[in-house]
Amino acid sequence: xxxxxxxxxxLVKPSETLSLTCTVSGGSVSSGSYYWSWIRQPPGKGLEWIxxxxxxxxxNYNPSLKSRVTISVDTSKNQFSLKLTSVTAADTAxxxxxxxxxxxxxxxxxxxxxxxxxxx
Amino acid sequence: xxxxxxxxSSLSASVGDRxxxxxxxxQSISSYLNWYQQKPGKAPKLLIYAASSLQGGxxxxxxxxxxxTDFTLTISSLQPxxxxxxYCQQSYSTPWTFGQGTKVEIK
Numbered sequence: 001x002x003x004x005x006x007x008x009x010x011l012v013k014p015s016e017t018l019s020l021t022c023t024v025s026g027g028s029v030s031s032g033s034y035y036w037s038w039i040r041q042p043p044g045k046g047l048e049w050i051x052x053x054x055x056x057x058x059x060n061y062n063p064s065l066k067s068r069v070t071i072s073v074d075t076s077k078n079q080f081s082l083k084l085t086s087v088t089a090a091d092t093a094x095x096x097x098x099x100x101x102x103x104x105x106x107x108x109x110x111x112x113x114x115x116x117x118x119x120x
Numbered sequence: 121x122x123x124x125x126x127x128x129s130s131l132s133a134s135v136g137d138r139x140x141x142x143x144x145x146x147q148s149i150s151s152y153l154n155w156y157q158q159k160p161g162k163a164p165k166l167l168i169y170a171a172s173s174l175q176g177g178x179x180x181x182x183x184x185x186x187x188x189t190d191f192t193l194t195i196s197s198l199q200p201x202x203x204x205x206x207y208c209q210q211s212y213s214t215p216w217t218f219g220q221g222t223k224v225e226i227k
Binding site: 048049062064105113 | 166
């Protein structure tokens with residue numbers, strides 16, 4: 001059974017960089033069959049796709065965040081990571097990592113989510 | 121970006137009711153439409169993919185339909201565990217986008 005688990009600081013100061021890691025178990029980020037995504041949800045609001053990474057390192061980002069986002073993969077640790085720079089209060093959200101199969105255009109496995117609050 | 125608009129934003133219903141939620145895309149997305157259920161404090165759970173295909177383990181009372189720009193999620197007989205927020209999501213083109221959600225509450 002595939003499991004995804006987000007980890008990282010729950011509090012980030014304005015203008016600093018938010019950094020999160022998603023650890024995958026029961027599956028491999030090195031598999032060429034999946035895209036590994038980050039999705040966020042501000043408190044009480046809807047879902048926003050941030051971007052994905054493929055095992056090769058190729059990425060695709062939401063244009064609304066592209067200038068501030070970097071997603072990377074560490075195949076040796078079976079993890080992928082999110083960095084979001086110059087954060088503001090508007091970046092306060094629950095951040096989810098999720099998997100999408102190449103041949104199946106939907107998110108089938110999700111992490112439980114982690115709340116990141118941007119505040120001084 | 122493709123905009124996804126759900127209606128209604130919320131609804132109140134009773135156990136046993138038939139519930140219908142609609143999702144409209146700002147341009148044609150063929151059948152690249154998925155439905156998720158989210159309960160408080162939990163990650164979304166995939167219910168329907170490709171507009172009408174039921175994800176494994178999802179009860180058959182959930183049904184999806186539509187193509188192009190107009191889609192529907194129907195719950196044929198609402199059960200207590202179905203009270204949640206439902207989101208549609210297009211996977212036709214990036215950036216992948218979600219509807220704003222429909223909260224199904226107990227009447």
